[in-house]
Amino acid sequence: MPSASLPPFRFRLDRVPPGPGPAFRRLAQALEGEIRACRAPSGTRLPSVRDLAEGLKVHPSTVRAAYNLLETQGKVVSQVGRGTFVKDTPRRRPRLHFPPTVERALNLASLTGSLEDVPRDGLDLFTLTPAPPSSSLASFQACLEGVLREEGEALLSYLGPVGHEKLRAQVARMVSRGERAVDPSEILITSGAQQALELAIQCFAGPGEAVVTPCPTYLNLMGTLEAQGVRLLPVPFQGEELDLWALEKALQDPSARLLYLMPTFQNPTGITVDRKTRLELLDLARRTGIPILEDDLEGELLFEGDLPPSLFSLDREGRVILAGSVSKAFFPGLRVGWLAAPPEAMSRLSALKRFKDLETAGLLQAALAAYLEGGGLSRHLEELREDLKARRDLLVDSLAKYMPDGTRWTLPGGGTSLWLELPPGVDGRDVAAAARRKGVLVAPGDLFFPNRRQTPNLRLSFARARLEKIEEGIALLASLVEERIPTSLPGGGKAPVL
Ligand SMILES: Cc1ncc(COP(=O)(O)O)c(C=O)c1O
Known part of the structure; x- marks a missing residue:
């Protein structure tokens, strides 16, 4: 607590205000003012009881009472045989202001940041960027x-x-x-x-x-x-x-x-x-x-x-x-x-x-x-396109095999993702959260609307999905969807949108 680098604290005796109220309180107030104004920063050793009492021409018990009061208020700490020191007070910094x-x-x-972590050994149907060869x-x-x-x-x-x-x-x-x-x-x-x-x-x-x-x-x-x-x-x-x-x-x-x-x-x-x-x-x-x-x-x-x-x-x-x-x-x-x-x-x-x-x-x-x-990119693209098609095909086949009636999806001839519409009454955010807990990462549809309203949609990306995990992951996703279908589901029919 005491700091060797701090200059000795010289208390100006005229800072103790005259006037009503007990002398020890007025002294404590004056010292507190010094602390607040950083004239006595944390670690500062206050004058000894005897020196201050002599300087102020008061009884030492007045100074002691002032120090006790400051100690109970958490402003100073007394150490036997060493003296009384100003305590570390967490400084209140003005808050930074940021526009709305x-x-x-x-x-x-x-x-989104919180949604992007790919579970190890899981199925990543979230990431949109293919891995370059x-x-x-x-x-x-x-x-x-x-x-x-x-x-x-x-x-x-x-x-x-x-x-x-x-x-x-x-x-x-x-x-x-x-x-x-x-x-x-x-x-x-x-x-x-x-x-x-x-x-x-x-x-x-x-x-x-x-x-x-x-x-x-x-x-x-x-x-x-x-x-x-x-x-x-x-x-x-x-x-x-x-x-x-x-x-x-x-x-x-x-x-x-x-x-x-x-x-x-x-x-x-x-x-x-x-x-x-x-x-x-x-x-x-x-x-x-x-x-x-x-x-x-x-x-x-x-x-x-x-x-x-x-x-x-x-x-x-x-x-x-x-x-x-x-x-x-x-x-x-x-x-x-x-x-x-x-x-x-x-x-x-x-x-x-x-x-x-x-x-x-x-x-x-x-x-x-x-x-x-x-021509590096053209060669690379040939490989990449084939690779994306293989993943999309397996993804779509698995959706057709496992998804419950009433689920629909788009069938893009390129790119990295498709859009899944779940049976009415099934919330995409709820399914995405449950799938994430089981190691399948998908994007809930509400992310892509400005008001983030509840939607029965998921975005499934095939940019990074490991081929050997796709079928198993979609079967799991399908079971989560199935569990969430309200019992009285009107109509439906398993069919891709395109
Ligand atoms: C539709 C769309 N536009 C723009 C971007 C930004 O791309 P870039 O990495 O080139 O900044 C992305 C990134 O995923 C995207 O999906």
Whole structure:
């Protein structure tokens, strides 16, 4: 308790207020004032009883009574033969203040964080990112070393906010998907698709304004909007279809500024919008004057059938901004993504990117460009698509075999997840919690709605699900669903939605 480093405490005798009340109380008050004002910080040795009594010209019992009072109040401690010392008092620090937008973002983040831990030996139907083949790590390492050797100095300097030229050219090729030649000048490199979304939202919607999106929707979109103080105007899907009429109505809201869509392998449902509907969406953007933010994160993961062209490549009027990244197809930890945008938006997006984080790490951009140029990603994607299809097939077969009547699911021809609709009356959150306790990790459907209302849905991802665990895990999930079906269930029928 006593601290050798503290200067001796000199008590100014005139600090004891004159006036009514017993002298020992007034002395105790004066000493307490010194402690509070940090003139006698914790560890300080108070004057001895005799010295203080002499200085104050009072009887020593007055000083002793004051010290006793302070001791009973927990302010000082007396040690026999050593003296009286100011006690450690937990200092009350002023609380930090955070705006409500940040508090709401914190709530949303803690909600998912707690759901992501994969039980060892369990079945992971939650994680959306496929594991990259181990061979791709070695080829990427070679690219990294190559670019570092050849242009290391330049790559470790600032490159500018729009990104590395070679990577912009490679991304432009990927985004074209054979539809129309996208020019590298239409590409802005970002730190993951997440930053691409954030920049695009910030570019069009300010605090208090709104983004319209079909719901259920990408979970982190909700947090991104919260953090920017932007509102979400949700529009429910109509079964497997977008409700264009309801979307148009929502876009007429005076606060609506942007329409966020995932037309290809939507997260969480896996739904893909057909070409006709894509053209109708572009028409909707033209009529309402509201631009579209197209999240194309899983467009490369087609393993069955054909994909309609992206909205970006169909757009002839400069109303679509596309966001993408290599997170699903390659290494998410690279944090490399992009925006494809018409020139009018591009200049503003690159200004925002500059003020957000200056630029995305040049070394990683160059290494990725070299990897793409060498055809590494195409080889890797072939393997990945096959792998995803095998998992999806087994998942769907197991659902058909075990799920009780009244359960329905989507059948995506690519991507990483499907959407399960449980029999009426069964709560997805309840099933997900019970499954988690038994080592099967699934995402409860309510996570993907802004109001987190109870829903009879689960998102099942097949990105990481171990093949040898799928059937057993789905049988277990099915038994949990079955146990929760209310006894008087109307109708039903086991059938995939598609
Ligand atoms: C639909 C969607 N958009 C964007 C992202 C963010 O991706 P990235 O890792 O590239 O930032 C994710 C991540 O899972 C996603 O699912």
